[in-house]
Amino acid sequence: MDKTNQTATSCIRVDALKPDRTIVDRAGEIIRDGGLVAFPTETVYGLGANALDSAAVDRIFLAKGRPANDPLIVHIAALDQLSLVASDVPDIALELFERFSPGPLTLVLAKQRAIPAALTAGLATVAARMPDHAIAKALIDAAGVPIAAPSANTFSRPSPTRAQHVLDDLQGRIDMVLDGGQTVIGLESSIVDLSCDPPQLLRPGGVSLEDLRAPLPELQYQPQYLHDDSAAASAPGSLLRHYSPRARLLLFRAEIDADATAAMRAYISGQSNLGVIAMDAEAKQFLRTGAEIECLGRNLEEAGYRLFAALRALDERGVEEILARYPERHGLGLALGDRLLRASAGHVIDVPKS
Numbered sequence: 432m433d434k435t436n437q438t439a440t441s442c443i444r445v446d447a448l449k450p451d452r453t454i455v456d457r458a459g460e461i462i463r464d465g466g467l468v469a470f471p472t473e474t475v476y477g478l479g480a481n482a483l484d485s486a487a488v489d490r491i492f493l494a495k496g497r498p499a500n501d502p503l504i505v506h507i508a509a510l511d512q513l514s515l516v517a518s519d520v521p522d523i524a525l526e527l528f529e530r531f532s533p534g535p536l537t538l539v540l541a542k543q544r545a546i547p548a549a550l551t552a553g554l555a556t557v558a559a560r561m562p563d564h565a566i567a568k569a570l571i572d573a574a575g576v577p578i579a580a581p582s583a584n585t586f587s588r589p590s591p592t593r594a595q596h597v598l599d600d601l602q603g604r605i606d607m608v609l610d611g612g613q614t615v616i617g618l619e620s621s622i623v624d625l626s627c628d629p630p631q632l633l634r635p636g637g638v639s640l641e642d643l644r645a646p647l648p649e650l651q652y653q654p655q656y657l658h659d660d661s662a663a664a665s666a667p668g669s670l671l672r673h674y675s676p677r678a679r680l681l682l683f684r685a686e687i688d689a690d691a692t693a694a695m696r697a698y699i700s701g702q703s704n705l706g707v708i709a710m711d712a713e714a715k716q717f718l719r720t721g722a723e724i725e726c727l728g729r730n731l732e733e734a735g736y737r738l739f740a741a742l743r744a745l746d747e748r749g750v751e752e753i754l755a756r757y758p759e760r761h762g763l764g765l766a767l768g769d770r771l772l773r774a775s776a777g778h779v780i781d782v783p784k785s
């Protein structure tokens with residue numbers, strides 16, 4: 432029977448800067464006992480379990496409905512715990528962690544034997560990261576073990592940036608949610624694979640490709656998007672359809688932003704039940720079009736912070752289609768574009784130059 436379907440989920444508010452010890456200790460105990468606790472990180476909420484406990488790791492896959500061929504990230508509180516997770520750690524890994532961690536960087540390294548095969552989907556490598564969040568850090572310390580945690584959403588849904596998003600997807604399937612408010616970055620960590628030569632950026636995220644290339648100039652980025660999961664084991668996490676709202680998302684790509692906006696307005700005219708996500712400066716173009724509007728803010732950082740919540744909010748309002756402009760491909764725009772492309776499952780409209 433599906434054990435995770437019967438769990439009463441407690442959701443407890445915790446101060447994001449000074450987490451209450453008693454609450455975090457209780458959460459740590461749940462993790463040690465093989466349970467599941469969702470917690471905030473600086474990127475998105477994670478669904479945590481003891482990374483060294485194979486049965487607990489299995490529970491994560493079950494609760495999320497995540498395919499077994501998609502491996503998890505292991506979270507550590509300090510660099511000295513890396514040896515519990517990874518082996519043969521190259522100097523460049525330490526250099527990258529020292530430069531960008533705690534923070535939104537995940538490194539793929541050779542796996543330590545104690546890490547269960549279910550966690551890495553049978554791969555010889557493991558993904559490790561050190562989150563920059565007082566609650567996440569306190570939880571790992573309280574649990575006394577590294578914590579395996581994917582984003583705390585149902586598989587293929589937008590990642591959760593608030594405790595309510597976690598409850599919307601996983602209430603009754605997990606033991607506890609530590610509610611630390613809205614997560615600051617809002618997009619997941621950048622994943623760098625150091626187990627191959629040259630190193631590959633597997634997922635653009637909170638640390639930009641430009642920043643990563645300063646210490647690692649040979650870093651490659653060749654986005655791969657799989658249309659079904661038959662080849663997923665060799666390229667984990669590259670399924671095209673991901674982070675998806677229930678509504679169909681259409682992505683408008685143009686050389687000039689104003690051309691994309693004009694094409695979106697033309698698409699809207701005469702249609703009802705549409706949503707638009709747009710930067711603040713562009714949002715006024717959609718006033719009085721009848722479309723539901725979600726504003727992404729003034730810059731890429733604000734857009735990252737708001738994207739997943741905006742997709743969920745438009746779903747709540749029951750729109751059938753969501754229109755968005757493909758963002759510029761630098762800085763956080765690379766991560767934002769990746770999430771939007773996948774949320775759209777590849778529905779891109781190339782707008783000709785006016």
Ligand code: TXA
Binds near residue numbers: 620
């Ligand atoms: O910001 C984040 O990274 C968040 C927070 C909770 O830490 N976590 C997160 O986890 O986004 P998840 O499971 O949603 O995404 C992890 C990605 C997956 O696409 C998975 O395929 C990839 O990491 N991954 C994990 N282990 C890997 C490995 N050994 N080799 C290649 N990719 C791996």
Ligand code: MG
Binds near residue numbers: 581582590
């Ligand atoms: Mg995820």
